[in-house]
Amino acid sequence: xxxxxxIQCQYQSDIVVDKVSFHVNDGDICSxxxxxxxxxxxxxxxxxxxxxxxxxxxxxxxxxxxxxxxLVGPEQRNIGMVFQDYALFPHLSVKDNIRFGLRKQNxxxxxxxxxxxLELVRLEGIAHRYPHELSGGQQQRVALARALAxxxxxxxxxxxxxxxxxxxxxxxxxxxxxxxxxxxISAILVTHDQQEAFAFSDQIGLLHGGKLQQWDIPxxxxxxxxxxxxxxxxxxxxxxxxxxxSEANTVTTEFGTLMGNRAYHWPPGTPVEIxxxxxxxxxxxxxxxxxxxxxxxxxxxxxxxTLSLPTGSRVEALLPSHRNYAINExxxxxxxxxxxxxxxxxxxxxxxx
Ligand SMILES: Nc1ncnc2c1ncn2[C@@H]1O[C@H](COP(=O)(O)OP(=O)(O)OP(=O)(O)O)[C@@H](O)[C@H]1O
Numbered sequence: 001x002x003x004x005x006x007i008q009c010q011y012q013s014d015i016v017v018d019k020v021s022f023h024v025n026d027g028d029i030c031s032x033x034x035x036x037x038x039x040x041x042x043x044x045x046x047x048x049x050x051x052x053x054x055x056x057x058x059x060x061x062x063x064x065x066x067x068x069x070x071l072v073g074p075e076q077r078n079i080g081m082v083f084q085d086y087a088l089f090p091h092l093s094v095k096d097n098i099r100f101g102l103r104k105q106n107x108x109x110x111x112x113x114x115x116x117x118l119e120l121v122r123l124e125g126i127a128h129r130y131p132h133e134l135s136g137g138q139q140q141r142v143a144l145a146r147a148l149a150x151x152x153x154x155x156x157x158x159x160x161x162x163x164x165x166x167x168x169x170x171x172x173x174x175x176x177x178x179x180x181x182x183x184x185i186s187a188i189l190v191t192h193d194q195q196e197a198f199a200f201s202d203q204i205g206l207l208h209g210g211k212l213q214q215w216d217i218p219x220x221x222x223x224x225x226x227x228x229x230x231x232x233x234x235x236x237x238x239x240x241x242x243x244x245x246s247e248a249n250t251v252t253t254e255f256g257t258l259m260g261n262r263a264y265h266w267p268p269g270t271p272v273e274i275x276x277x278x279x280x281x282x283x284x285x286x287x288x289x290x291x292x293x294x295x296x297x298x299x300x301x302x303x304x305x306t307l308s309l310p311t312g313s314r315v316e317a318l319l320p321s322h323r324n325y326a327i328n329e330x331x332x333x334x335x336x337x338x339x340x341x342x343x344x345x346x347x348x349x350x351x352x353x
Pocket of ligand 1: 011016034035036037038039040041042043192
């Protein structure tokens with residue numbers, strides 16, 4: 001439905017989006033995720049038609065909307081936008097803000113669409129209120145209804161939940177996802193919050209320094225990061241040194257020889273580092289190694305421990321919080337990692353350069 005082909009965007013001579021490609025299918029909900037300044041909003045603006053391209057193309061339903069020298073105007077794209085600051089008209093009621101998105105239809109059509117949209121975003125009871133009489137969550141629902149009113153092909157959401165408190169943010173993002181799925185409207189969300197991206201999206205694009213590092217389903221981004229940058233940005237975890245074992249799917253580490261679910265392409269003896277997520281470390285009654293608690297962060301049902309191994313390497317472990325280990329206490333641990341991701345030391349050095 002949407003094809004973003006090798007797009008490049010520049011501010012003066014600075015390339016801030018560098019040959020980024022991805023596509024969005026009908027009904028897919030996607031996120032662009034990455035640290036501040038990595039180019040997320042610029043990509044969204046390029047898709048919306050506010051940002052010209054210096055290379056590549058944006059194609060929506062087989063129509064080229066942008067390429068160098070060509071920029072179809074934002075109002076001609078049938079793409080909706082929802083912003084962080086809601087951008088509601090303060091002098092218009094909820095009903096009239098939504099009606100604004102329908103101004104090309106006759107009055108009868110407008111009335112029935114407004115009624116349907118008010119029901120959809122659950123604001124029927126407060127249709128006559130003005131934006132200053134609404135909570136942040138309600139204002140964002142009005143903004144969503146207004147953007148959905150003209151039945152866009154695609155909805156772009158630029159950090160729409162970031163002004164809301166954590167609980168409301170979680171709830172509203174799931175509500176919005178349900179609404180989009182019900183209407184089968186494709187959407188792209190820009191966020192720097194990975195939990196939000198995980199919960200909201202079918203596909204996520206991770207950006208860093210203007211380059212797309214990986215476009216994938218949330219599970220793969222976490223368990224199968226394609227490079228060190230992705231592994232560092234997504235989730236928690238530590239890198240543990242090891243060497244490729246005599247079998248191509250094994251890595252020998254301080255925990256002994258671990259078996260991965262793939263054959264590694266390096267020869268036996270190659271020094272590598274493996275990514276261990278906190279949920280890859282488990283308590284062990286028999287075997288395993290003795291580790292010392294050096295840090296702990298309580299988060300309710302679980303506690304994230306930083307543990308020091310006998311060689312001085314560190315791993316993180318997410319353990320149920322009913323067992324409360326003290327700093328300097330020792331615990332017996334082992335690994336249970338199905339997705340054993342290894343990076344060669346060379347890749348690691350490149351990633352940290
Ligand atoms: N109008 C502008 N003129 C010059 N540089 C800009 C302009 N807008 C953005 N930039 C730069 O382009 C880069 C990408 O910005 P962009 O807003 O796309 O990042 P982002 O990933 O959305 O960041 P954030 O999460 O902080 O909003 C940044 O280095 C930013 O400073």
